Amino acid sequence: MHYPEPIAQLMESYMKLPGIGEKTAARLAFYTVNMQEEDVTRFAKSLISVKRDLQYCSICGNMTQNDPCDICEDKNRDQSVILVVEHTKDVISMEKMQDYKGLYHVLHGVLSPIEGTGPEDINIPVLIKRLQKDEVKEVIIATNATAEGEATAMYLSRLIKPSGIKVTRLAHGLSVGSDIEYADEVTLLKAVEGRREM
Amino acid sequence: MLLKDISLKGYRNYEKAVVTFSKNINVFLGENAQGKTNMMESIYVLAMARSHRTANDKELIGWEQDFAKVSGNVITEKTSYPLEIVLSKKGKKARLNHLEQKKLSTYIGHLNVILFAPEDLALVKGSPSVRRKFLDMEMGQMSAIYLYHLVEYQKILKQRNVYLKQNRKNKKIDKTYLSILNEQLAAEGAEVLAERFSFVKRLEKWAQPIHADISQEKEELILDYASSITLQSKKDKDMIMKNLLEHYEKNERREMEQGTTLTGPHRDDIKFFVNGKNVQTYGSQGQQRTTALSVKLAEIELMKEMTGEYPVLLLDDVLSELDDDRQTHLLKSIQDKVQTFLTTTSLDGVKKELLHDPRIFTVINGQIEMESE
Numbered sequence: 001m002h003y004p005e006p007i008a009q010l011m012e013s014y015m016k017l018p019g020i021g022e023k024t025a026a027r028l029a030f031y032t033v034n035m036q037e038e039d040v041t042r043f044a045k046s047l048i049s050v051k052r053d054l055q056y057c058s059i060c061g062n063m064t065q066n067d068p069c070d071i072c073e074d075k076n077r078d079q080s081v082i083l084v085v086e087h088t089k090d091v092i093s094m095e096k097m098q099d100y101k102g103l104y105h106v107l108h109g110v111l112s113p114i115e116g117t118g119p120e121d122i123n124i125p126v127l128i129k130r131l132q133k134d135e136v137k138e139v140i141i142a143t144n145a146t147a148e149g150e151a152t153a154m155y156l157s158r159l160i161k162p163s164g165i166k167v168t169r170l171a172h173g174l175s176v177g178s179d180i181e182y183a184d185e186v187t188l189l190k191a192v193e194g195r196r197e198m
Numbered sequence: 199m200l201l202k203d204i205s206l207k208g209y210r211n212y213e214k215a216v217v218t219f220s221k222n223i224n225v226f227l228g229e230n231a232q233g234k235t236n237m238m239e240s241i242y243v244l245a246m247a248r249s250h251r252t253a254n255d256k257e258l259i260g261w262e263q264d265f266a267k268v269s270g271n272v273i274t275e276k277t278s279y280p281l282e283i284v285l286s287k288k289g290k291k292a293r294l295n296h297l298e299q300k301k302l303s304t305y306i307g308h309l310n311v312i313l314f315a316p317e318d319l320a321l322v323k324g325s326p327s328v329r330r331k332f333l334d335m336e337m338g339q340m341s342a343i344y345l346y347h348l349v350e351y352q353k354i355l356k357q358r359n360v361y362l363k364q365n366r367k368n369k370k371i372d373k374t375y376l377s378i379l380n381e382q383l384a385a386e387g388a389e390v391l392a393e394r395f396s397f398v399k400r401l402e403k404w405a406q407p408i409h410a411d412i413s414q415e416k417e418e419l420i421l422d423y424a425s426s427i428t429l430q431s432k433k434d435k436d437m438i439m440k441n442l443l444e445h446y447e448k449n450e451r452r453e454m455e456q457g458t459t460l461t462g463p464h465r466d467d468i469k470f471f472v473n474g475k476n477v478q479t480y481g482s483q484g485q486q487r488t489t490a491l492s493v494k495l496a497e498i499e500l501m502k503e504m505t506g507e508y509p510v511l512l513l514d515d516v517l518s519e520l521d522d523d524r525q526t527h528l529l530k531s532i533q534d535k536v537q538t539f540l541t542t543t544s545l546d547g548v549k550k551e552l553l554h555d556p557r558i559f560t561v562i563n564g565q566i567e568m569e570s571e
Contacts, residue, residue: 113361154378185342
């Protein structure tokens with residue numbers, strides 16, 4: 001039996017989402033048929049809205065509704081510190097901390113020749129321009145603790161340091177509230193390497 | 199360290215088998231293609247959570263079986279615990295003390311084994327990659343930190359090689375980024391090299407007296423870690439790193455042309471010298487065998503030094519490859535201290551008086567039975 005045309009088209013759309021195959025798409029499509037009209041309208045509108053209303057901030061690269069984004073516009077934030085992260089998700093994690101009051105810069109990736117990303121493919125040129133204009137005193141590099149994240153951090157510090165701006169890197173080591181007993185050898189190694197004087 | 203017993207279910211040609219082992223020598227006796235090596239392999243799987251014969255776990259599951267299960271009890275000087283590996287089409291589960299271990303790295307190391315198979319003679323004769331793999335396998339089993347540095351090294355090496363190849367595609371190379379890749383690679387490379395130097399030295403310390411003994415004091419064995427870079431210091435990690443960086447700089451043009459990293463631990467080798475001559479090129483067959491045997495026996499002692507327990511020794515079809523003198527030496531040096539498993543088609547070539555209190559199992563077509571003594 002063939003699916004009615006509108007159902008088939010809706011299924012095709014659902015199947016473009018990650019993790020959804022034909023069976024799930026069919027279930028979702030038939031469920032949609034029985035949904036309240038106003039719910040369906042809101043669903044359709046929000047789908048269009050994420051595409052139409054969201055953009056990347058021209059200053060920091062964060063995902064935003066208004067350009068420049070709320071964080072860049074907020075004059076109460078410390079304009080002299082920029083925290084550099086890999087993805088928009090990382091900005092959200094950092095904001096949850098509620099302790100950081102500076103600005104952000106989103107790279108949208110890390111340097112990785114295997115995946116074909118070089119220095120000009122991620123949001124580095126904009127960052128360098130930002131540093132020339134603004135009153136920035138410190139750049140905190142918060143890329144992930146992977147080999148690629150580390151290489152990206154080193155690359156940035158090499159570019160920025162000659163300008164006299166302070167460059168710092170997030171600490172590695174034991175996670176808060178964890179027992180040494182359960183930490184693996186490599187984490188412990190990093191924690192010992194990064195120890196501080198008290 | 200002892201493996202007290204093992205039980206198999208749906209493993210290769212064993213539908214079901216339960217075997218209790220002797221703490222000394224266990225012999226699997228049988229014709230070809232009956233399942234001797236399968237039994238041996240199952241012990242290796244229990245220890246390492248993978249086979250030494252295949253990278254495909256599915257091959258271990260018996261014909262028309264849904265899953266294969268290998269379990270056994272390990273006794274150490276201080277304690278004892280059960281181990282279990284279950285292989286199914288979906289994947290594998292490793293249980294230590296009945297608890298599932300999410301990471302294999304927390305499972306491996308609870309039963310230390312050393313396997314000696316005819317292929318191991320290639321350790322001396324074969325290509326450098328065989329010897330590098332030998333180093334990485336043995337050192338990885340003893341040190342999680344070495345494994346970490348090795349994996350990081352290989353990752354960065356891959357990135358760097360891809361980046362160097364960009365040059366050939368007429369894309370520009372960013373010198374700053376390349377120098378960072380160099381630094382990262384040299385830092386991990388220095389860790390790998392320093393560990394390898396010290397491991398080879400310690401291995402040599404144990405292998406020398408063994409080799410002298412087998413050759414009746416006629417031969418002196420020297421192990422040399424032959425690095426692709428020239429080094430001023432073999433101990434100081436900072437110096438090794440500096441040396442590596444100098445090599446990258448010197449070879450920069452050639453590496454860009456060829457799109458690959460020409461020097462470093464991934465190009466190194468171990469050289470074996472007997473009485474000053476390189477055994478690989480100038481040694482007789484016999485000398486090559488003695489060298490391989492000395493290195494393997496040294497590994498047993500080194501493992502005891504590093505972990506505090508003797509490993510379990512698996513000898514797959516090697517007795518037939520060794521002459522009387524070497525057989526005698528091998529069996530004498532393990533007697534009463536290392537639990538040993540060996541496979542053979544016949545006991546005729548083996549001196550009876552050497553097999554001290556052996557437990558003999560006959561293997562016929564996937565059935566294993568203990569022979570009455």
